Amino acid sequence: MNLFGTRPSRPLLISLHFAAALVCATLAIAIGVWQYGELWKDRRAAESALRRQAESVQRAISGNLRSHRRLGAYFDQQIATFLDELVASQDVLGVSIFDDAGRQVIHAGETLPTMEHVGDAWSERGYLSRREIDVPPISPAGGGPFGSGRGFGRGRWGPAAVPAESVFADGGRFHCVILLDRTAFDAQATRFVRLRWGLIAAGALASVLLWGGWMLGMRVLTLSHRKRLAELRSRHWEELSRAAAGLAHETRNPLGSIRGWAQRIAEAETPPASVASQARLMMEECDRITARINQFLSFARPYDVQMxxxxxxxxxxxxxxxxxxxxxxxxxxxxxxxxxxxxxxxxxxxxxxxxxxxxxxxxxxxxxxxxxxxxxxxxxxxxxxxxxxxxxxxxxxxxxxxxxxxxxxxxxxxxxxxxxxxxxxxxxxxxxxxxxxxxxxxxxxxxxxxxxxxxxxxxxxxxxxxxxxxxxxx
Missing domain, CATH: 3.30.565.10 (Histidine kinase-like ATPase, C-terminal domain)
Structure with missing residues (x-):
């Protein structure tokens, strides 16, 4: 019911409820889509950080291969030591260097597979990164700043700087594969998922509460209107009942008198036939009017409803x-x-x-x-x-x-x-x-x-x- 006391059509109420439900559902879906997009952004950001970490490790390994060969016969040992130190850190699980033929040259940590293509990939254990490293050959004159390739320092002027049996002596193309630990990434991804799904759930709950608030508000408004209308109707029926009772009292008395005189005339010992017939008609009309008054009183009187x-x-x-x-x-x-x-x-x-x-x-x-x-x-x-x-x-x-x-x-x-x-x-x-x-x-x-x-x-x-x-x- 509205403020004017009329009952809105059921299709209109259904349309209003449907529109409110549609708005709440749209809001929940929008929050879900937004948070789902944010989740993918968070994941891409975490993957980018892991990729940058892999690039840093690859550059460090590549720099060591290119610049420290002047250390002479100890070069391969120092590269191996450097890789062992990398693996000893918390983030690097394994490092393998392969030659162009796919043979493993140096290895530290977990055994890694030979990746077919240069790039990055995920495994059950972690994040795999494969990069190519071009190592130039050592010239006979050496590569030091003064042409000897031996540099300065004790033991640098002995026999050849890089022994002939070293795989790096002739240079060439090598492939470095590293495996980074994904534990921190997975933990961060789990936190992101929980956070975003929590926000999605909160958005859905907010939409449900909004819908419930709408329904409660409509219910309260309807009950308020019904109460107001009931009060107006009650007042109307009370006034109508008082008016009807007064009208009935003022009408029944003269009607009773008229009917009484008509009955006396009709029951007289020798009334003319036409007079008796008219008197009976008067009695019938008085009875009919009285019945109508009783009907109106039945309609207008206040009811005490006993449920x-x-x-x-x-x-x-x-x-x-x-x-x-x-x-x-x-x-x-x-x-x-x-x-x-x-x-x-x-x-x-x-x-x-x-x-x-x-x-x-x-x-x-x-x-x-x-x-x-x-x-x-x-x-x-x-x-x-x-x-x-x-x-x-x-x-x-x-x-x-x-x-x-x-x-x-x-x-x-x-x-x-x-x-x-x-x-x-x-x-x-x-x-x-x-x-x-x-x-x-x-x-x-x-x-x-x-x-x-x-x-x-x-x-x-x-x-x-x-x-x-x-x-x-x-």
Whole structure:
């Protein structure tokens, strides 16, 4: 319901809820995509750092191979010592140098495979890096700053600087493969994954909370509107009831006097025949006006709703028993079935509403037809009671005013369906009309489904309830 007291259409509410859910879902997906992209950025950054580390180690090895051969016969030993020191560090697990034919020349740490292509690759143990190193040959004159290649220092002027049996003496192309430990990288990647997935989960939770806040806000707003409308309606019915009671009091007294004098005239010993006939007509009109006043009072009076568990099977049986004779006189059959066993409602008011609907169905159904009374669970939160007939139905142009007071398509008072709608409103439900497939009408009472299970079922006297309705039909 909105601020003006009208009930928004169900498709509009569904559209609003769907739009809110779509916004929340889009927000959650956007956060997920954003954090997933950030996760890949973090991983690429960590891989880049590991790649730079591999490049640094490769440059160090390459520099040693190219620049320290002047150390003479101890060159191969010092290269091996340098590689052992690298492997002894925390990050390098193994180093292997292969010649151009694929033979392993120097090795330190874990045994490494010969990689087919220059570049980087991941293994179960770590990060593999393969680079080519071009080592120039040593000239006979030596490569030192003064042409001898021996340099300065003790032992540098002995025999040849690099012995002939050294694999590096003639230079050539070598391949260096290193294996870096990936433990730190994996730990960092795990932290990134946990962080990003945590943020994704937080975003999803925020979206769910946003959706829950929307639903709660709509619920609070709806309840606030319903409460305000209920207050306005209650005030309206109280004022209408007081006005109706005053009108009834002011009208019944003169009507009673008129009827009394008409009765005296009609019961006089020798009244003229025309006078007696007119007196009886006056009595009938007074009775008719009094009945209409009683009907209006029944519609306008305030109701004290007493909610309790109602046995629908028993209720249907009592209504059928009450109206069966009237139906049989018109060649009609009443068929009642309660698919849901009970409902929480005011028993008297519920009987009055169903009695009005069944009475209308009896008036409009063709002879030989069947009137069906059905009670069933329409949804997890709503129960419906339907009265179905094969009458002419209600023209489309009349349906909008069907449950308004004093609107009728026949010679009735036009209060019966208005009372049905008011009873439905008092229960927080609705009174509805639908055309029936194959011809006819379906009048429905749709009431909230209380989750309170019945401990006992009360079934007040149906005839007393029907009498209380005052015969108020459409």
């Amino acid at each position: 309790q568990a109602v046995d629908l099977t028993t209720l249907c049986e009592e209504l059928i028993s009450l109206l069966d004779a009237d139906a049989a006189s018109r060649g009609l059959r009443l068929d009642a079935r309660a698919e849901t066993p009970w409902i929480v409602a005011d028993p008297d008011l519920l009987r009055q509403a169903l009695f009005n609907l069944l009475h209308n169905a009896l008036r409009y159904s063709p002879n030989g037809g069947t009137i069906e009374l059905r009670a069933f669970q329409e949804s997890p939160h709503r129960k419906a009671i339907e009265v179905r007939d094969r009458g002419p139905g209600v023209p489309e142009q009349s349906r909008a005013r069907l449950f308004t007071p004093y609107y009728t398509t026949s010679n009735g008072t036009g209060l019966g369906l208005a009372i049905v709608r008011r009873i439905a409103d008092l229960h927080g439900g609705t009174a509805e009309y639908r055309p029936r497939e194959g011809g006819g009408a379906v009048f429905r009472l749709v009431l909230p489904d209380s989750k309170i299970r019945p401990s006992a079922t009360t079934t007040p006297n149906t005839r007393e309830t029907a009498a209380r309705s005052g015969g108020s039909q459409e």
